[in-house]
Amino acid sequence: MGLPPQLTPDQRHQALLKAAGSRKRRAEVKAKIKTGEFSIDKILELAKEDEAVAKMRVRELLESLSGVGKVRAQSLMERLNISSSRRIQGLGRLQIGQLREEFMKSEHANSPGTLIVLSGPGGVGKSTVAQKVREASDFWVSVSATTRKPRNNEIEGHDYYFVSDEEFSRMINADEFLEWAEFAGNRYGTPQEQVEHALLLGKNVLLEIEIEGAKQVKAHLPQSILVFLEPPTWEELVARLEGRGTDSPERRAERLELAQEELAAAAFFDVVLINDQVESVVKKLVELTHN
16 A cells, blocks of 8 residues: 655645535535434535535434434435445445435325326327327326437537537446337437435426337336327327328338327237327326326
8 A cells, every 4th residue: 555645835725725624514514414404415416516425424323314313324224235434425226225214214104196198199289288288187297318419409408418428328228217219310318316206205206208218218117107109090000100291101101100009009008098198198197197
């Protein structure tokens, strides 16, 4: 083991000032936790951008929570396999999710959020239905991550989270997506942590995604309700697909062939709705959140 770096008197002074500032900041945060002003969820969010909070030991955080104390904090950390020296910044995604659930689920136990995944063949009207559902009810809207470059009118964090190929690959390897797919040379994915957090807060979530993505979501969150949207008739779907003036005859033929394959996937879904009247479909989707 090498010798520690030799600090100049000024560097040592600055380090001591920084350490004192961090201790003061953590003391302020713990005081707000004790009074209930800061929830554990608030602290976990603060830790993403506040270095002093990020370096707080998990044990200190838990012991500051009302009604926890040292014994329960130690028991909880052992149950969640969190070492006594672990700092907030060292928590894994699974451990963060478990902590949130432990302290927030009870607050929303009587009103858990419902995750509805809307899918179906191309041209069936998924986007129109999804937009009407969000207008008619208070659904939380997930923001996808993508490797695509932003367009001029797109806003980071509102339209998409724009990430590099390297970051997207890291997120895949860390199992941070509910689902992801590649389209036209770019990758798109639904971040799992945000959706789980919204559900934990009792918010209903609607995801409008392709069939393979819906299957991925079901594998991650079995409690999700998969809804398959069917056209009133095959002839109407053909008319919709052939009515897209931007497609070449070859592309229209490909879309029709794909639609036949996609319609065969309906048996995998929990609910099948026929899109004969948008208002009726919207009403049925909203009713699923009341079950």
